[in-house]
Amino acid sequence: MATLIEICDAYINDDSIITEPNNTTFIPEAITMQPLNQILYGPPGTGKTYATIDEALRILDPTFLQENGKDRSKLKAKFDELSTAGLVRFVTFHQSFSYEDFVEGLRAATNDDKQLEYKVEPGVFKRLCDDARTQGIQPGIGIRNNPRIWKISINGTGPSPTLTYCLDHGEARIGWGKTGDLLQPLEGNAFYESLGSGDRGTLRYYAEEIVPGDILLCIHSAEMISAVGVVTGDYRFDEKPPSAVIGDYNHVRSVNWIYRDLKLPIFPLNDDKQFVAKTVYLMDRFTWGDLLAYLEQSGAKPTKTNVASGERKPHVLIIDEINRGNISRIFGELITLIEPSKRAGADEALELTLPYSKRPFSVPSNVYLIGTMNTADRSLTGLDIALRRRFTFKEMAPNPELLDEVNIDGVNIGAILRKMNERIEVLLDRDHCLGHAYFIPLKKNSNISELKFIFRQQILPLLQEYFFEDWERIAWVLNSQTNLGTEAFLQKASTDLTSLFGPEIANNLQNSDRRWRINEDAFGNIECYRNILGISV
Structure with a gap:
């Protein structure tokens, strides 16, 4: 046990695992050098969340970042554009965040029968992985984002001339042609009204609810998938079906059949349930990402040679406050799968079965995780070692240089931040320093009113939390102990202890009286800020 403890201590204290990404100019090919999993860590106010935009663009569009690195508005607009396109997602971990939210x-x-049922719902990480896995095959074949999946049986089950014609000619057809065009008013249509509610529902789904970009699953039997296609056109009514097709199969959809002759069981995708007899209905127990992963795992080959020719673009998940969540509970078994060597396509790739859906899952190699971690909230050394081993770390330290040009009545704000942080490092540690972001508003409004607001409403409450309201140490940070007059932010209480407790008790309390009061007037006095620097007034 002693040997094991020594090894763990050596690992925790090994600075070599805390790496800084190369800050040289990035070109598009440099994306391969970006870590798949990284964490930006530092004290509060050091711009960690702010920096995630740059880090995401460094992965998604390094050329744009290189050309517009100093124009924040353009970077933010590009980031928003990529977020809208689904290439970036953002989530904040907290104590209540769970595996069910994440995976x-x-x-x-x-x-439909108004009965309560429980369905498996993918979390933010699984949805991102599904999109990252499927996006590369979507360009050129018309699959929309988050397509719905519909079961269809063309002329029942098994092979038939009608099914063969549809697969060969890029169509899907269903019967009940005597209804006429389903886009025309059906009120008073005797044949339509003679149909049962299930058949009318099938026709409504087929004509109105299926949209271009959705997926059709054509069945081979009640247990087997025959073909997978993408709907490419709106509903139309064919007055005179071809001779190879059953005569009343007038209802037509254009379909790009990307997989044929599959004969794959539906059970692994559909919660061990077979298809029902209804001709067309929505399959909501699995996603397109689940279906594609199943097809790839089964060795199915697409009929179109260009199906997978689209570039699989990087997808980024930004996890703010990653250390505030219960990592083991949130990631679960996926803590192994996010490791670069265990990603899909890697030599040591791993795949597992998810506990709720019972479907196979792996993490694509084009999924990037960017976390932020507030070191004042929890020390880096206290982070789960399993997580640390799978992430690279980039320190975001306070940067007082950004404030060196900010002066208020001759008091340099960068110098104030340096001095206070030097004192905090001595009294606490570097994880509890003050970040430059608190003072950035002074670059636009360099006046005593703004400085007063920052110190009174942000800096002082943060110091109270850091030092557990040990006012003496807070006074040391602000250098108030050297000046107890009107220029001190904190002042010793002046109440006579004898008048409170009598002479005997007051004498015992004389050296333990640690009462301080906040001098509200000091926050509007520039001389008090000058005093922080140790400059005599």
Whole structure:
């Protein structure tokens, strides 16, 4: 046990695992050099969340970052554009955040029969992985973002001339042609009204709810998938079907059949349930990402040679305050799968079965994780070692140089930040220093009113938390102990202890009286800030 403790201590104290990414100019090819998993860590107010935009663009569009690195408005606009496109997601960890929010969990829902049921709902990380896995095959074949998946049976089950015609000619057809065009008013249509509610629902789904970009699953039997296609056109009514097609199969959709002749069981995707007899209905137990992963795992080959030719773009998940969540609970078994060597396609790739959906899952190699960590909230050395081993770390230290040109009545703000942080490092540690971001508003409004607001409403409450309201040490940080007059932010209480307790008790309390009061007037006095620097007034 003693040997094990020594090894763990050596690992925790090994600075070599805390690395700084190269700050040289990045070119598009440099994306391969970006860490798949990284954490920006530092004290409060050092711009960690602010920096995630640059880090995300360094991965997604390094050329744009290189050309516009100093124009924050352009960088933010580009980041928003990529977020809208689904290439960047943002989540904040907290104590209540769980595996069910991050990976997948059960959600209560009401079905078509108004009955309560529980469905497996993917979390933010699984949705991102599904998008990252499927996006590369979507360009050129018309799959929309988050497509719905519809079951369809064309002329029942098994092979048939009608099915063969549809697969060969890029169509999907269903019967009940005597209804006429479903886009025309159906009120008073005797044939339509003679149909049961299930058949009318099928026709409504087919004509109105299926949209271009959705996925069709054509069945081979009640247990087997025959073909997978992408809907490429709106509904149309064919007055005269071809001779190879059943005569009343007038209802047509254009479909790009990307997989054929599959004969794959539906059970692993559909919670061990077979297809029901309804001709067309929504399959909501799995996503397009689940289906694609299943097809790839089964060795299915697309019929189109260009199906997977699209570039699989990087997808970024930004996890703010990553150390505030219960990492083991949130990541679960995926803590292993995010490791670069265990990603899909790697030599040591791993795949596991998710506990709720019972479906195979792996993490794509084009998924990037960027976390932020407030070291004042929890020390880096206290972070889960399993997490530390799988992430690279970039320190975001206070940067007083950004404030060196900010002066208020001759008091340099950069110098104030340096001096206070030097004292905090001595009294606490570097993890509890003050970040430059608190003072950035002074670059636009360099006046005593703004400085007063920052110190009274932000800096002092933070110091109170840091030092657990040990006012004497807070006074040391502000250098108030050297000047107890009107220029001191904190002043010793002046109440006569004898009048409170009598002479005997007052004498015993004389050296333990640690009462301080906040001098509100000091925050509007520039001389008090000058006193922080140790400059005599």
